[in-house]
Amino acid sequence: xxxxxxxxxxxxxxxxxxxxxxxxxxxxxxxxxxxxxxxxxxxxxxxxxxxxxxxxxxxxxxxxxxxxxxxxxxxxxxxxxxxxxxxxxxxxxxxxxxxxxxxxxxxxxxxxxxxxxxxxxxxxxxxxxxxxxxxxxxxxxxxxxxxxxxxxxxxxxxxxxxxxxxxxxxxxxxxxxxxxxxxxxxxxxxxxxxxxxxxxxxxxxxxxxxxxxxxxxxxxxxxxxxxxxxxxxxxxxxxxxxxxxxxxxxxxxxxxxxxxxxxxxxxxxxxxxxxxxxxxxxxxxxxxxxxxxxxxxxxxxxxxxxxxxxxxxxxxxxxxxxxxxxxxxxxxxxxxxxxxxxxxxxxxxxxxxxxxxxxxxxxxxxxxxxxxxxxxxxxxxxxxxxxxxxxxxxxxxxxxxxxxxxxxxxxxxxxxxxxxxxxxxxxxxxxxxxxxxxxxxxxxxxxxxxxxxxxxxxxxxxxxxxxxxxxxxxxxxxxxxxxxxxxxxxxxxxxxxxxxxxxxxxxxxxxxxxxxxxxxxxxxxxxxxxxxxxxxxxxxxxxxxxxxxxxxxxxxxxxxxxxxxxxxxxxxxxxxxxxxxxxxxxxxxxxxxxxxxxxxxxxxxxxxxxxxxxxxxxxxxxxxxxxxxxxxxxxxxxxxxxxxxxxxxxxxxxxxxxxxxxxxxxxxxxxxxxxxxxxxxxxxxxxxxxxxxxxxxxxxxxxxxxxxxxxxxxxxxxxxxxxxxxxxxxxx
Ligand code: GLC
Numbered sequence: 001x002x003x004x005x006x007x008x009x010x011x012x013x014x015x016x017x018x019x020x021x022x023x024x025x026x027x028x029x030x031x032x033x034x035x036x037x038x039x040x041x042x043x044x045x046x047x048x049x050x051x052x053x054x055x056x057x058x059x060x061x062x063x064x065x066x067x068x069x070x071x072x073x074x075x076x077x078x079x080x081x082x083x084x085x086x087x088x089x090x091x092x093x094x095x096x097x098x099x100x101x102x103x104x105x106x107x108x109x110x111x112x113x114x115x116x117x118x119x120x121x122x123x124x125x126x127x128x129x130x131x132x133x134x135x136x137x138x139x140x141x142x143x144x145x146x147x148x149x150x151x152x153x154x155x156x157x158x159x160x161x162x163x164x165x166x167x168x169x170x171x172x173x174x175x176x177x178x179x180x181x182x183x184x185x186x187x188x189x190x191x192x193x194x195x196x197x198x199x200x201x202x203x204x205x206x207x208x209x210x211x212x213x214x215x216x217x218x219x220x221x222x223x224x225x226x227x228x229x230x231x232x233x234x235x236x237x238x239x240x241x242x243x244x245x246x247x248x249x250x251x252x253x254x255x256x257x258x259x260x261x262x263x264x265x266x267x268x269x270x271x272x273x274x275x276x277x278x279x280x281x282x283x284x285x286x287x288x289x290x291x292x293x294x295x296x297x298x299x300x301x302x303x304x305x306x307x308x309x310x311x312x313x314x315x316x317x318x319x320x321x322x323x324x325x326x327x328x329x330x331x332x333x334x335x336x337x338x339x340x341x342x343x344x345x346x347x348x349x350x351x352x353x354x355x356x357x358x359x360x361x362x363x364x365x366x367x368x369x370x371x372x373x374x375x376x377x378x379x380x381x382x383x384x385x386x387x388x389x390x391x392x393x394x395x396x397x398x399x400x401x402x403x404x405x406x407x408x409x410x411x412x413x414x415x416x417x418x419x420x421x422x423x424x425x426x427x428x429x430x431x432x433x434x435x436x437x438x439x440x441x442x443x444x445x446x447x448x449x450x451x452x453x454x455x456x457x458x459x460x461x462x463x464x465x466x467x468x469x470x471x472x473x474x475x476x477x478x479x480x481x482x483x484x485x486x487x488x489x490x491x492x493x494x495x496x497x498x499x500x501x502x503x504x505x506x507x508x509x510x511x512x513x514x515x516x517x518x519x520x521x522x523x524x525x526x527x528x529x530x531x532x533x534x535x536x537x538x539x540x541x542x543x544x545x546x547x548x549x550x551x552x553x554x555x556x557x558x559x560x561x562x563x564x565x566x567x568x569x570x571x572x573x574x575x576x577x578x579x580x581x582x583x584x585x586x587x588x589x590x591x592x593x594x595x596x597x598x599x600x601x602x603x604x605x606x607x608x609x610x611x612x613x614x615x616x617x618x619x620x621x622x623x624x625x626x627x628x629x630x631x632x633x634x635x636x637x638x639x640x641x642x643x644x645x646x647x648x649x650x651x652x653x654x655x656x657x658x659x660x661x662x663x664x665x666x667x668x669x670x671x672x673x674x675x676x677x678x679x680x681x682x683x684x685x686x687x688x689x690x691x692x693x694x695x696x697x698x699x700x701x702x703x704x705x706x707x708x709x710x711x712x713x714x715x716x717x718x719x720x721x722x723x724x725x726x727x728x729x730x731x732x
Contacts, residue, residue: 024336024337025177025331025335025336025337026330026331026335026336028255031326031327031330031331032327034326034330035323035326035327035330038065038067038326039319039322039323039326041065042062042065042322044305044308044309044315044318045305046062047318047319047321047322048300048301048304048305048308048318049301050062050321050322050325051277051278051279051300051301051304051318051321051322051325052278052279052280052282052295052298052299052300052301053278053279053280053281053282053295053298054069054295055085055086055295056083056084056085056086056087056088056262056281057071057072057073057083057280058070058071058072059072059278059280059325061329067326067329067334068329068333068334069333070133070134070325070328070329070332070333071131071132071133071134071333072132072133072134072135072136072181072259072280073127073130073132073134073135073136074135074136074137074396074397074398075135075136075137075153075396075397075398075399076103076104076123076135076136076137076138076139076153076397077100077101077102077103077104077123077137077153077397077399077530078098078099078100078101078123078126078399078401078530079096079098079123079126079127079130079132079135079343079399080098080396080397080398080399080400081093081096081097081098081398081399081400082096086294090400096130096400097343097344097400097401097402098126098130098343098344098399098400098401098402099122099126099343099344099348099349099352099401099402099530099531100352100392100399100401100404100530100531101119101122101123101351101352101355101530101531102352102355102356102359102527102528102529102530102533102536103152103153103397103509103527103528103530104137104138104139104152104153104154104155104165105151105152105153105154105155105156105359105509105527105528105552106355106356106359106360106527106528106529106530106549107119107155107165107169107355107359108154108155108156108161108162108165108359108552109156109358109359109360109361109525109527109549109550109551109552109614110355110358110359110548110549110675111161111165111549111550111651111673111675112358112675113164113165113167113168114168115351115354115355115358116165116166116167116168116169116172117168117169117171117172118172118351118354118355119169119172119351119355120138120168120169120170120171120172120173120174120180121172121173121175121176122172122347122348122351122352123135123137123173123178124172124173124174124175124176124177124178124341125176125339125341125342125343125348126341126342126343126344126348127173127176127178127341128176128177128178128339128340128341128342129340129341129342129343130341130343132178133178133179133328133329133332133333134178134179134181134224134225134259134328134332135173135178135179135180135181136181136183136227136396137153137180137181137182137183137397138155138166138169138170138180138182138183139153139154139155139182139183139184140154140155140162140163140166140182140183140213140214140217141154141183141184141186141187141188141189141210141229142154142156142157142158142159142162142189142209142210142213142595143156143157143189143552143553143595143596144157144189144190144563144564144573144589144595145189145190145478145562145564145565145573145574146479146482146510146511146553146555146556146559146562146565147190147192147478147479147480147481147482147559147565147573148189148190148191148478148479148510149190149191149395149471149472149473149474149475149476149477149478149479150191150395150473150474150475151473151509151510151553152394152473152508152509152510152527152528153394153397153475153509155213155552156551156552156553156596156611157552157553157554157595157596157597157611158552158553158596158597158611158669158670159208159209159210159211159212159213160212160669160670160671160672160694161552161670161673162212162213163212163213163215163216163217163220164216164673166182166213166216166217166221167216167217167220167221168221170182170217170221170222170223171221174221174222174223174224174331176339176341177331177332177335177337177338177339178332179223179224179225179256179257179328179331179332180217180221180223180224180225181223181224181225181226181227181259182213182214182217182218182223182225182226182227183226183227183229183261184227184228184229184230184238184261185214185226185227185228185229185238185244185248185258186206186210186211186214186229186233186238186244187199187201187206187210187229187231187233187238188229188230188231188238188261189210190478190573190574191475191476191477191478192477192478192574192575193574193575193585194229194230194231194476195230195231195263195264196231196232196579196583196584196585197231197232197574197575197584197585197587198231198232198233198234198235198575198580198582198584198585198586198587199231199232199233199234199587199588199589200234200586200587200588200589201233201588201589201592202589202592202593202700203698203700203703204592204593204663204697204698204700205589205592205593205595206698207698207705208593208697208698209593209595211247214226214248215252218248218252218253218254218256219252219253223254223256224256224257224328224331224332225256225257225258225259225328226248226254226256226257226258226259227258227259227260227261228240228241228244228258228259228260228261228264228276229261229264230261230263230264232584235582235584236270236274237264237265237266237267237270238264239258239260239261239264239265239266239271239276240265240266240267240270240271240273240274240275240276241274242270242273242274245258245274245275248275249275255324255327256324256327256328257277257278257324257325257327257328258275258276258277258278258324259277259278259280260276260278260279260280260281260282261280261281262280262281262396263280263281263282263283264281265279265282265298265299265300266299267299268299268300268303268304268307268313269307269312269313271299271300271304272300272304272307272313272317272318273313273317276300276321277321277324277325278300278321278325279298279299279300279301282297282298282299300321304318344402349531349532352529352530352531352532353532353535353536355530356526356527356529356530356532356533356535356536356537357536357539357540357545358548358549358649359527359529359536359549360524360525360526360527360529360536360537360540360545360547360549361524361525361547361549361550361551361613361614362522362523362524362525362540362547362549362614362615362616362617363506363523363524363525363609363613363614363615364517364520364521364522364523364615365521365522365615365617366521366522367521368617369501369503369521369522370503370522370524370540370541370543370617371540371541371542371543371617372415372459372503372541372542372543374414374415374417374418374542376458377415377418377458377459378417378418378419378458379418379419379420379456379457379458379459380411380415380418380419380420380421380457380458380459380460380461381420381421381422381423381450381453381454381457381459381460381461381499382407382408382411382420382421382422382423382461382463383422383423383424383425383450383453383454383460383461383462383463383491383495384424384425384426384462384463384464384488384505385424385425385426385427385428385464385467385486386407386463386464386465386467386505386507387406387407387408387411387422387424387461387463388406388407388408388422388424389406389428389467390404390406391404391467391468391507391528391533392404392468393431393468393469393474394468394473394474394475394528395468395474395475395476396475397475398468401530401531402531403531404530404531404533404534405531405532405533405534405535406533406534407461407463407505407507407526407533407534407537407538408420408422408463408534409534410533410534410535410536410537410538410539411461411534411537411538411541413534413535413538414535414538414539414541414542414544415538415542419457421453421457422453423446423449423450423452423453423454424441424446424449424450425446425447425449425450425462425488425491425495426443426446426447426450426464426486426487426488426491427439427441427443427446427486428467428469428472428485428486429486431469431470434470434476434477435470436469436470436471436472439486443487447487447491447494450491450495451494451495451498454495454498454499455498455499457499458501459501459502459503460495460499460501460502460503461502461503461505461541462492462495462502462503462504462505462520463505463507463537464484464488464492464504464505464506464507465484465505465506465507465508465512466479466484466485466507466508466509466510466512467485468528472485473508473509473510473528478574479510481559482511482512482513482556482558482559483512483513484512484513484514489513489515489516492504492516492520493516493519496516496519496520500519500521501521502520502521502522503520503521503522503523503524503541504516504520504522504523504524505523505524505526505537505541506523506524506525506526507526507527507528507529507533508525508527508528509527509528511553511554511555511556511608512555513557513558513608514608517608524537524540524541524547525549525551526540543617543646546616546617546618546646546647546648546649547614547615547616547617548614548616548648548649548650548651548675549614550612550613550614550651550653550719551609551610551611551612551613551614552611553596553611554596554597554600554607554609554610554611554720555607555608555609556600556605556607556608557606557607557608561600561605561607562599563591563594563595563596563598563599564589564591566591566599566603567590567591569590571586571587571588571590572587572588572589572590572591573587574587575587592664593664593665593666594666596611597610597611597612597666597720597721598666598667598669599666600720600721601666601667601668601720602666602667606721607721610719610720610721610722611670611719611720612651612653612670612673612717612718612719612720612721612722613719613720613721613722614651614719616644616646616648616649616650617644617646617648618642618643618644618645618646618647618648618680619642619643619644620640620641620642620643620644620648620650620678620718621640621641621643621724622638622639622640622652622716622717622718622724622725623638623639623640623641623683624638624639624725625637625638625639625716625724625725625727626638626727627714627716627727627729628729629692629729629730629731632691632692632693633689633690633691633692634656634671634689634690634691634692634695634712634714634729635687635688635689635690636654636672636687636688636689636690636714636716636727637685637686637687638652638685638686638687638688638716638725639683639684639685639686640652640676640678640683640684640685640686641678641682641683642678642679642680642681642682642683643681644680645680646680647677647678647679647680648677648678648680649675649676649677649678650675650676650678650718651673651674651675651676651718652673652674652675652676652686652688652716652717652718653670653672653673653716653717653718653719653720654670654671654672654673654688654690654714654715654716655668655669655670655671655714655715655717655720655723656668656669656671656690656695656712656713656714656715657669657712657713657715658695658708658710658711658712658713659711659713660710660711661697661708662708663697663699665697668713668715668720670720671690671694671695672688672689672690673688674686674687674688692707692731693705693707695707695708695712695731707731708731709731709732710730710731711728711729711730712728712729712730712731713726713727713728714726714727714728714729
């Protein structure tokens with residue numbers, strides 16, 4: 001009996017202390033104890049060295065004590081190729097390939113948190129194999145403008161969706177002892193002037209729209225690191241912003257490391273005192289202007305050391321940083337049980353394919369032209385540069401992948417008996433050092449060849465969209481237009497004059513206009529699907545997979561229908577061209593909390609396609625829905641029937657609004673969703689719980705969350721613009 005008692009008490013001790021750590025790792029208490037043992041052994045120089053880069057993607061350890069270096073890698077979609085020690089160049093190793101997973105927009109479109117967990121787990125296994133301790137993702141910045149060059153790296157316009165999809169990604173990653181680094185904290189919603197735009201935004205919009213995904217990452221996923229963003233918020237750089245740091249540390253209880261975006265630190269004292277732990281990528285050029293090590297001129301390097309020695313900055317700020325950094329190490333490269341990972345294995349590739357498949361959104365399917373019948377689809381013309389173009393670029397989320405199945409290859413493998421021709425139709429032109437030059441190919445001859453190719457075929461599959469080049473879906477610049485580039489729209493119209501049987505497959509990571517929409521029978525949004533993109537697209541086109549994706553953001557009919565652009569004011573986007581005294585561009589988010597469908601619903605502006613929208617090859621009906629409030633939760637129970645002829649999956653979406661609220665509110669906000677697979681002809685009951693506290697708004701006077709009493713409206717549907725049941729509840 002005694003043995004049993006001891007066993008139980010030890011187990012109880014271990015399990016009660018380990019907050020969300022797997023049993024085989026150090027507990028927080030053990031980590032804190034080890035930190036206190038190490039701290040007194042470190043010299044001042046060694047402590048300061050830990051707080052800044054020693055190379056482009058690593059920070060030093062303490063060699064004499066056997067404390068290892070920390071290695072960081074991009075990005076959210078897989079482990080980036082090796083970058084040089086001192087510059088952004090590729091090192092051109094031969095062993096730095098990786099599985100390329102679909103972009104996070106595609107993951108968000110799956111509305112499947114289980115896939116997010118698998119995603120994070122797979123990327124972490126590849127990171128371990130490549131010797132990386134910190135993966136620089138997921139990116140969760142809210143989709144505010146359709147022009148933002150990095151929307152493809154993020155998870156849409158709704159803070160609840162981004163939260164629910166980011167948390168499992170982080171948990172799946174960190175269970176392997178690899179740190180996620182949720183980014184970019186905060187308000188980095190564009191690429192234009194990203195290092196000097198100074199965002200002004202109301203507390204409500206900050207708390208209700210732009211911070212929730214970061215808050216969920218900290219409070220629900222216990223994220224081990226956060227990346228400060230380049231921009232300013234209320235006049236102070238986000239990498240060392242007193243207000244954001246206070247929210248992060250004091251309100252949310254974050255115990256990890258704040259890491260700059262690469263070059264995000266701009267001031268020693270602010271970095272020391274506003275919670276920055278690790279400075280990366282600062283743009284010093286000490287390597288050429290002096291023989292001294294450029295890293296010594298970092299804000300948290302010699303200047304910091306000197307300021308502490310002179311007593312200008314309290315050395316306690318340094319010990320706080322070192323504690324956070326050592327904690328990050330005991331969770332990663334000094335974990336109790338180091339894992340070794342794997343890469344390029346069948347499971348990872350299957351995960352990439354599964355996500356790409358479930359992320360695909362069927363936007364239009366007149367007369368069920370899709371799925372294609374291989375028996376009657378004999379001659380296919382595949383038109384478009386995106387049918388063959390590699391999509392592994394885009395800035396820091398670039399990847400060197402083992403393989404990349406193009407849409408054309410996927411279509412060929414899925415229609416082996418069809419006669420398939422490909423014609424580019426248009427060309428995007430080469431990209432030289434971040435500038436896309438006009439194509440050397442002759443546009444007329446490309447168009448003529450395409451019009452020839454579509455003449456006597458059964459079907460035209462137009463694979464168009466955007467590219468990962470500058471001022472497209474790419475870091476470092478925003479798009480200049482909502483339209484498809486390179487003359488695609490004109491080419492589509494000309495093709496339709498020759499052959500009306502067209503399916504448009506969009507390969508992109510952003511909303512686009514579709515002036516030809518009424519004439520094109522079917523449209524599929526395929527995003528950037530990673531190494532198995534072509535197979536996922538072909539699986540859907542041939543019907544092996546019934547599409548179940550939903551749009552993670554609204555597609556406006558025209559740019560001015562988008563909230564940020566509706567003001568037609570440079571102060572609202574992209575910020576005032578004239579810089580202020582501090583040489584920054586002031587930008588004011590005047591749309592406030594009305595972002596995305598919140599704007600469309602509340603201003604009655606019909607989008608081209610709505611948030612949460614996506615068709616299926618079958619049909620679903622929400623036959624009934626009930627709601628009740630009990631034990632602090634709003635519970636919605638609905639019965640969904642698959643009224644079509646194919647098995648499929650639907651996403652039940654629960655939105656809540658408060659028409660008589662004492663504060664301005666959007667008509668409705670997403671507060672719950674559940675994806676469910678239902679066999680043809682069957683029905684299923686779905687239950688969605690919404691904690692009452694999630695109905696709160698941020699009270700700017702009390703600076704607290706407040707749940708208003710009284711009536712709320714609960715909208716139950718399968719898209720933000722397809723509500724099947726409207727129910728009422730009372731919160732007292
Ligand atoms: C880049 C990006 C950030 C990336 C970092 C390292 O500028 O903004 O997302 O992780 O620098 O490449």
